Amino acid sequence: MSKPVILLLGKIHPRVVERLQDGFHLLRTPPGQPVVLSEDEASSVRGIAVAGVVPGALIDSLPNLEIIANFGVGYDGVDVAAASRRNVIVTNTPDVLDDEVADTTIALLLNTLRRFHSAETYLREGRWEKEGPFALSPLSLRGRHVGLYGLGRIGGEIASRLRPFKVKIGYHTRSQKSGVDYDYYPTLEALAEAVDTLICIVPKTAETHKAINADILKRLGPEGVLINVGRGWSVDEDDLMAALKAGTIAAAGLDVFYEEPKVPAGFFDLPNVSLLPHVASASVVTRNAMADLVVDNLIGWFESGTVKTPVPETPVAKK
Ligand code: NAP
């Protein structure tokens, strides 16, 4: 029997290729360029492995497509509505990255408050010996009230890690979560009003677009700190930059940006931001686990008609 054809899109993790190459026929397209397939190629494709974008037009141009396996828990790059219309399964990589992303969030929070990045640069530049101790950090985690915008798989892990830091914890989600004793706020406005530290870990959806804007930042207040590890989409970057410059809030730590990999140059000049190039899950061990889940979903589908981690919107039909 001929091997199922999988189209690899974007800069796909090498382990995905390694594990798929024996059992599947792999079609690769040059990264960063439009996907151009012959008619025969298009009709041969039964699966897609992707780290990035799958537009509806591409889905519609592949008549025999059965499954899209997304590398990443956030699957906002995939046109899920178009996939569902065509009865195409979409899978993502939840759970296996929760701990890594939560660890990174705590590191980014501490780095933003205590400016360890600047302190290390100071040491490396030989300034400690010449000029004496590094300046005291104006901000600290001591006594903070932290609000989570999102308390799902990753938000829950962030909250658990915050507990031993002895900070007060609250959250806003659309539905109140059972089994947690953090204070619930029914609106983002109410959460921002109550806390001084806001951690954004919601998905990219129409509802979360630029939800963190000038009004929310003003509510956080002059001691306020924003940490974004969700999607850049959820923050109005112009409003954030203005708030950081004017002292409307005190500092921000960002792992994600509106138009990655472009980072607004204005952030580089601000001493009160800590910037990371979307690395929250980027360790070898965690990215390998994500790659394995991409492959397990594809193998499961083509061997037994089952997938481990379908996204909620997907039609989970048996072959
Ligand atoms: P999840 O388990 O689905 O949790 C999402 C949380 O957001 C839930 O608590 C949900 O609660 C809440 N939420 C969704 N829409 C909301 C809205 N409009 N208003 C308020 N709350 C809302 O997802 P996850 O696995 O924790 O991942 C979350 C996101 O993190 C991903 O989608 C991805 O974009 C991002 N992420 C980033 C990195 C990185 O490298 N920086 C890594 C992994 C994930 P309700 O449904 O009750 O509202």
Ligand code: 8YV
């Ligand atoms: C990855 C992420 O950096 O899982 C997600 O949603 O944002 C990150 O873990 C990204 O998916 C890699 O393409």
